[in-house]
Amino acid sequence: MIDVVAQYRLEIQIEDDIVIVRRKARQLAQARKLDPFATAAITTAVSELTRNVLVHAGGGSVVLEEISDGERYGVRATFEDHGPGIANLELALAGGHSTSKTMGLGLSGSKRLADRFEVKTEKGVGTTVRIEKWQGL
Amino acid sequence: MIGTVPILKIGRTLLVSIQIELSDAVAEGMQNDVLAALERTNAKGIVVDISGFDTVDTYVARILAETAKMAKLMGARSVLVGMRPEVAATLVRMGYTMDDVQFALNLDEGLALLGHVIPR
Numbered sequence: 587m588i589d590v591v592a593q594y595r596l597e598i599q600i601e602d603d604i605v606i607v608r609r610k611a612r613q614l615a616q617a618r619k620l621d622p623f624a625t626a627a628i629t630t631a632v633s634e635l636t637r638n639v640l641v642h643a644g645g646g647s648v649v650l651e652e653i654s655d656g657e658r659y660g661v662r663a664t665f666e667d668h669g670p671g672i673a674n675l676e677l678a679l680a681g682g683h684s685t686s687k688t689m690g691l692g693l694s695g696s697k698r699l700a701d702r703f704e705v706k707t708e709k710g711v712g713t714t715v716r717i718e719k720w721q722g723l
Numbered sequence: 724m725i726g727t728v729p730i731l732k733i734g735r736t737l738l739v740s741i742q743i744e745l746s747d748a749v750a751e752g753m754q755n756d757v758l759a760a761l762e763r764t765n766a767k768g769i770v771v772d773i774s775g776f777d778t779v780d781t782y783v784a785r786i787l788a789e790t791a792k793m794a795k796l797m798g799a800r801s802v803l804v805g806m807r808p809e810v811a812a813t814l815v816r817m818g819y820t821m822d823d824v825q826f827a828l829n830l831d832e833g834l835a836l837l838g839h840v841i842p843r
């Protein structure tokens with residue numbers, strides 16, 4: 587069972603929101619005593635996924651949560667947009683494939699950085715990406 | 724967002740020290756500023772101190788790598804110095820490589836790499 591200790595919903599509409607969302611994620615990770623490596627991992631993944639919402643879906647929102655399993659704390663980020671959906675999820679997750687001439691490492695990299703990673707996407711409906719990062723044992 | 728990142732000149736080297744949270748606009752402004760300063764000063768090397776960065780995502784990494792490549796086309800060598808351990812670990816974990824860029828542990832090492840003699 588995972589308890590949600592605190593929850594924050596942030597809009598992703600303009601470029602400045604990337605910094606705001608990233609900063610909030612870092613603040614939660616530090617408050618919940620994730621180590622510097624885990625903190626950098628979740629902050630970077632959040633930065634990538636926030637930019638994806640903005641660039642590929644034209645905007646959306648994220649819910650940042652402080653979570654606990656009774657023994658440890660963690661940070662969870664759930665991104666939601668109503669953009670075009672990810673046309674080829676397999677390719678997008680393989681890494682190195684971008685539809686906008688950028689690195690194509692944001693989605694695959696976030697998956698590697700997170701302890702848990704889930705993505706749901708539907709053409710013409712939108713995309714939801716959820717990641718978690720936990721304190722070390 | 725031009726002019727938000729200070730650029731200093733030491734001999735024939737430009738020193739760029741970024742101590743603020745880098746938004747996308749500031750990152751692009753930094754790139755333009757560095758290239759303009761290069762042209763203006765005829766510098767032969769650039770040291771970019773990123774020890775103030777607690778997060779480097781692929782966007783910022785790309786701007787840094789591109790800046791180094793552009794500087795190279797203009798005849799200057801670039802060294803990125805002071806990357807924090809957790810930032811290095813994160814970039815590697817993501818599969819990001821910066822093959823065209825030189826790195827050094829700190830400012831002293833970076834300047835030495837560009838041929839500055841640093842008294843110990």
Ligand SMILES: Nc1ncnc2c1ncn2[C@@H]1O[C@H](COP(=O)(O)OP(=O)(O)O)[C@@H](O)[C@H]1O
Pocket residue numbers: 634638639642643667669670671672673678681682683684685686687688689690691692693694695713
């Ligand atoms: N929220 C999203 N909505 C629609 N497409 C997306 C979304 N996020 C990622 N994608 C697609 O997945 C690809 C890979 O994403 P990513 O790995 O972050 O690389 P990049 O952003 O550099 O293109 C993108 O090029 C885009 O086609």
Ligand SMILES: [Mg+2]
Pocket residue numbers: 634637638690691692693
């Ligand atoms: Mg991306």
